[in-house]
Amino acid sequence: MHFTLQKSKIAKQSSIQITGSKSESNRLLLLQALYPEFKLENVSNSDDSNLMTNALSSQSELVDIHHAGTAMRFLTAYFSIQEGRETVLTGSKRMKERPIKILVEALQELGAEISYVENEGYPPIKIKGKKLIKSNVSLKANVSSQYISALLLIASKLENGLELTLEGEITSIPYIKMTLSLLDEIGVETSFIDQVITVKPNTKNLEPKTLVVESDWSSASYYFSIAAISEVGTEITIASYKENSLQGDSVLVDIYKHFGVTSTYQGNSITLKKETSNITPLTLDLKNAPDIAQTIAVTCFALGIPCDLTGLHTLKIKETDRLVALKTEIEKLGGQVEITDKSLHLLASNNIKELVSIATYNDHRMAMAFAPLALKEAIIIEDAAVVSKSYPTFWDDLKSIGFQITK
Numbered sequence: 138m139h140f141t142l143q144k145s146k147i148a149k150q151s152s153i154q155i156t157g158s159k160s161e162s163n164r165l166l167l168l169q170a171l172y173p174e175f176k177l178e179n180v181s182n183s184d185d186s187n188l189m190t191n192a193l194s195s196q197s198e199l200v201d202i203h204h205a206g207t208a209m210r211f212l213t214a215y216f217s218i219q220e221g222r223e224t225v226l227t228g229s230k231r232m233k234e235r236p237i238k239i240l241v242e243a244l245q246e247l248g249a250e251i252s253y254v255e256n257e258g259y260p261p262i263k264i265k266g267k268k269l270i271k272s273n274v275s276l277k278a279n280v281s282s283q284y285i286s287a288l289l290l291i292a293s294k295l296e297n298g299l300e301l302t303l304e305g306e307i308t309s310i311p312y313i314k315m316t317l318s319l320l321d322e323i324g325v326e327t328s329f330i331d332q333v334i335t336v337k338p339n340t341k342n343l344e345p346k347t348l349v350v351e352s353d354w355s356s357a358s359y360y361f362s363i364a365a366i367s368e369v370g371t372e373i374t375i376a377s378y379k380e381n382s383l384q385g386d387s388v389l390v391d392i393y394k395h396f397g398v399t400s401t402y403q404g405n406s407i408t409l410k411k412e413t414s415n416i417t418p419l420t421l422d423l424k425n426a427p428d429i430a431q432t433i434a435v436t437c438f439a440l441g442i443p444c445d446l447t448g449l450h451t452l453k454i455k456e457t458d459r460l461v462a463l464k465t466e467i468e469k470l471g472g473q474v475e476i477t478d479k480s481l482h483l484l485a486s487n488n489i490k491e492l493v494s495i496a497t498y499n500d501h502r503m504a505m506a507f508a509p510l511a512l513k514e515a516i517i518i519e520d521a522a523v524v525s526k527s528y529p530t531f532w533d534d535l536k537s538i539g540f541q542i543t544k
């Protein structure tokens with residue numbers, strides 16, 4: 138279903154409660170399956186986390202995780218250690234194009250039995266769960282950090298723990314650190330020195346506790362963008378966030394200062410305020426925060442400023458090729474974009490075409506990143522329901538702050 142967003146103006150002050158981080162939730166759901174002694178609060182209500190929950194409790198031989206990349210990677214590791222169980226793990230058409238070979242080879246090196254059902258290197262895969270005895274493995278670290286997190290999440294259940302050597306440049310490092318922090322929080326011992334990560338084995342019951350998932354910072358990015366595009370003086374309060382977040386996308390607080398947006402923490406909420414409209418061109422390396430690239434590119438386009446975004450080598454293998462999708466859709470709106478396979482250069486422009494229909498390519502972040510443009514011009518978002526992958530109440534939340542949205 139396509140949504141038309143009329144040219145909108147939001148209230149001077151508004152507030153939004155955002156669902157739990159999908160990254161933290163999907164890690165903690167898997168850890169809870171391994172260690173049932175702890176409880177979770179503020180778990181994400183996203184499709185990807187629901188798929189993760191269902192997959193972890195499913196007894197079926199076929200598990201379909203649709204578009205959920207973290208679920209695909211994390212469950213590959215999880216099912217590898219479910220002794221005596223055979224599982225075929227599959228996903229959407231796009232998931233069958235998202236590479237998994239680096240993770241599969243690392244697990245095979247540790248002793249896992251995994252084979253490809255269709256194309257080598259890609260889902261679906263067939264996994265025969267067994268006890269993994271080996272504890273040393275190296276893998277390429279510049280393609281997806283999800284492979285590394287997947288291994289770390291099961292590591293404490295391996296007989297001898299895990300010593301993981303990361304080869305080459307490490308991409309999306311904050312997500313690896315998030316995994317290690319959550320392991321530390323539940324009481325698993327880890328270390329990360331230079332390119333080597335060690336996880337100690339654990340056989341005892343961990344101390345029962347309740348872990349509260351922080352709300353999702355990638356979802357928060359759309360409100361930073363809305364604030365940046367709004368009139369000076371506009372305030373949006375978002376909850377529930379921590380000043381010391383485990384999520385790398387919390388770097389939004391620093392990045393959006395560049396767009397004249399300040400962030401003030403009070404209790405567990407943050408107030409974003411548009412302070413100035415004096416904005417200069419932006420140059421930014423996003424290898425540590427790839428999921429906010431679309432938000433930032435669209436904010437710059439809305440404000441008419443050029444930007445040079447680098448560190449985008451992982452964007453080609455996400456829900457869609459996000460570099461090509463951004464170029465295609467921004468150019469429909471009248472902008473000019475140059476891309477390589479790891480960077481995006483947006484040229485300055487001061488015209489946004491009205492009522493352009495934005496294709497979303499089964500990518501939640503295409504829909505959500507382009508929606509704030511309605512503060513400048515009416516826009517159509519195709520297949521608007523894609524947002525449920527990470528943020529099911531996105532459109533209702535936009536309506537609640539003043540966006541005029543019709544079907």
Ligand SMILES: O=C(O)C1=C[C@@H](OP(=O)(O)O)[C@@H](O)[C@H](O)C1
Pocket residue numbers: 159160161207280281282283286308309312427428451
């Ligand atoms: O571990 C995670 O929760 C994630 C890691 C990142 O992927 P890559 O490491 O593949 O860049 C990120 O893009 C994804 O949305 C979530």
Ligand SMILES: C=C(OP(=O)(O)O)C(=O)O
Pocket residue numbers: 204205206207208428455456502527
């Ligand atoms: C890339 C993303 O998710 P995943 O890789 O888990 O599908 C995302 O949410 O932007």
